[in-house]
Amino acid sequence: MSVQAEPPSGECRASITSWRVEAGEQAPPTVSRPGYRIRLRARCPGCGHEGPLRSEEEEAVEDACDHAFPDWRDMPVMEPRPYEDARRERWYAAARAVYPRGWFEREGPVREYRPHGGMRPLLGAAPGGGYSVGVACEPPASPPAPALQQSLFG
Ligand SMILES: [Zn+2]
Incomplete structure (x- = not known):
């Protein structure tokens, strides 16, 4: 049985989180601008879903909307x-x-x-x-x- 860091709050929501990365940190292919020092991702407070790592806010928000509001x-x-x-x-x-x-x-x-x-x-x-x-x-x-x-x- 796995333990979740944060218990899900219920309904899925379009939400993102962001943070600064250290210089030289490897960027996965989902990051369109590897040299950009900000990383973002969709993170759903409702179910704990996390989207791919991104460097652009637009991409992370679209991931979040795709998750919580598929249509x-x-x-x-x-x-x-x-x-x-x-x-x-x-x-x-x-x-x-x-x-x-x-x-x-x-x-x-x-x-x-x-x-x-x-x-x-x-x-x-x-x-x-x-x-x-x-x-x-x-x-x-x-x-x-x-x-x-x-x-x-x-
Ligand atoms: Zn969710």
Whole structure:
């Protein structure tokens, strides 16, 4: 019987961990920039799953999303998240209307169209506090009006 260092907390979540590496430390093939001194990996607080070692935050976050939300890449791409509060609330409502029920309550990621780059994943930018993952070259989804109305008034 194996002993786990940390008991699983329950539901799978998209979470990563990072640390500095020592100079000269060998990098496995999953590390795209071996000379980069930061290592990251997906680490699920729900079940203890760990992803491959990475040097790029985007890769580790995608690994984490692949683990906790296997169909996240099929989710709708939202327009860029507005900065202004009232518009942002409408954006949250539109995202909740087109993503599966309960998705954001589990801190699921949102896919956000970023026409001008800046592809770094943003923790806390999804409606439920999960990651916003940048998408460069897909047009954003227009949420169907009936679904949005149902979300707001249903
Ligand atoms: Zn897990």
